């Protein structure tokens with residue numbers, strides 16, 4: 558330790574001041590000072606804090622520190638980072654933002670309440686949701702004018718499907734409520750889940766009926782791979798098959814008692830939805846049911862931002878409007894299409910319909 562250099566505060570006290578009292582008053586009266594102070598407190602610092610939280614969570618730092626406070630040297634080893642000096646600089650930024658704390662022995666630990674909570678596995682969906690906001694919603698807000706001017710669009714490849722599969726789990730309680738009302742509790746049930754994400758919804762359906770077997774399909778290969786690993790870890794591999802595939806081109810016989818589509822109807826453009834729903838109906842046995850759960854337009858602010866991202870993308874379309882999706886279900890051949898609110902105050906709906914097409918029977 559360098560004992561010759563005075564600590565920062567002492568150095569500052571001894572430094573000669575250029576401005577006298579009148580000069581300080583002139584600087585403080587500058588019209589941009591109050592604006593800069595307000596921006597720093599209310600806009601800039603929260604953005605920095607959110608960015609640090611996302612990086613600390615997605616890099617695994619928060620979990621490591623929640624397990625055991627560590628200094629920069631041992632963190633560098635655990636995080637496979639060679640440049641300890643830069644790592645320390647980044648960690649110190651986290652301390653300055655109040656996200657991390659540094660103990661007397663130099664070890665870092667989660668500091669803010671948000672950091673302590675996001676460090677926990679049970680808050681993984683919230684951590685992924687914050688990551689979705691910074692990685693996708695913020696760029697949509699920032700880039701929309703230039704993208705519109707230049708005719709550029711986001712694509713599916715711009716999205717990390719595994720982050721989305723985790724962040725979508727913030728609405729899992731709502732989806733599970735709808736599934737609970739749709740899965741018969743006895744007898745064999747054959748389920749097809751389209752856009753299965755992490756697989757948590759198939760797991761819930763399987764927990765309701767021990768004779769349920771399922772085919773879980775996802776368009777994105779890395780998402781299907783992660784889902785298959787989860788299904789294996791949950792001990793469901795003998796009942797649930799996972800495959801990468803696209804609803805629009807699935808080559809399957811009509812064999813399913815229940816087809817589910819959770820949080821993915823907006824991955825289909827508005828003018829493709831009837832065809833996608835018809836395709837889902839054609840995979841149902843006569844009397845089989847379709848369950849579509851989705852956020853609709855007009856809900857929470859973050860849904861407007863998701864809507865903006867989707868509108869700026871070269872696939873999919875806006876979040877549905879209840880009346881329009883009901884009409885599309887009818888056009889797809891579901892005569893008894895209905896929509897149900899799951900909880901008051903949320904624009905989240907469970908749409909369902911029965912395949913009454915007896916022509917498929919044989």
Ligand SMILES: C[S@@+](CC[C@H](N)C(=O)[O-])C[C@H]1O[C@@H](n2cnc3c(N)ncnc32)[C@H](O)[C@@H]1O
Nearest residue numbers: 725752753754775776777803804819820821824
């Ligand atoms: C927002 S995620 C939702 C994941 C999961 N259903 C959930 O609720 O947690 C939407 C998923 O649908 C998948 N998907 C989109 N279009 C699809 C299609 N045509 N066929 C199969 N899966 C599709 C995407 O790859 C993505 O993983």
